[in-house]
Amino acid sequence: MKKCKNCGKQLTSGSRLDFYSKECMKQYRENKLKILQRSFLTQFDKGFGSSRRQHNIQVVKNMLEEGYSEEQIIKIASVYFRKQTVFEYLEIAKSLLEIEGEKL
Numbered sequence: 001m002k003k004c005k006n007c008g009k010q011l012t013s014g015s016r017l018d019f020y021s022k023e024c025m026k027q028y029r030e031n032k033l034k035i036l037q038r039s040f041l042t043q044f045d046k047g048f049g050s051s052r053r054q055h056n057i058q059v060v061k062n063m064l065e066e067g068y069s070e071e072q073i074i075k076i077a078s079v080y081f082r083k084q085t086v087f088e089y090l091e092i093a094k095s096l097l098e099i100e101g102e103k104l
Contacts, residue, residue, distance in 0.1 A: 006031075040080045056081075061093040 002011045004020035006028040011017060019025040040059055041052040056077075063073050070090060077086040 040077060057089050057092050057096070060089045061096055064093055064097060 001013065002015060002018070003009065004011060004024050005018050006024035007020055009020045011020065019028065041055050060073055060077065063076075068076075073090060074083070074086050077089065081089075
């Protein structure tokens with residue numbers, strides 16, 4: 001028997017669907033999008049370097065907004081990037097947050 005990708009409920013036999021309901025499908029997509037927005041892009045991911053860099057800076061900015069400390073961000077991002085790159089991302093993200101704070 002197949003199970004719903006979101007809630008784990010069993011689907012009817014012979015069902016070609018992956019979700020129990022439309023709500024399950026919507027929740028699954030929202031959760032997946034959140035995960036993608038939090039993940040860093042490396043040189044092995046598709047896209048141009050500048051777009052990956054912009055995405056990664058946005059991820060660091062979001063992490064700062066969510067309350068991660070700089071030390072936590074450095075520890076997490078250092079798995080993917082050189083320390084200097086992580087420091088650059090942090091500085092740019094903090095600058096963006098300051099600019100946004102001034103606009104309000």
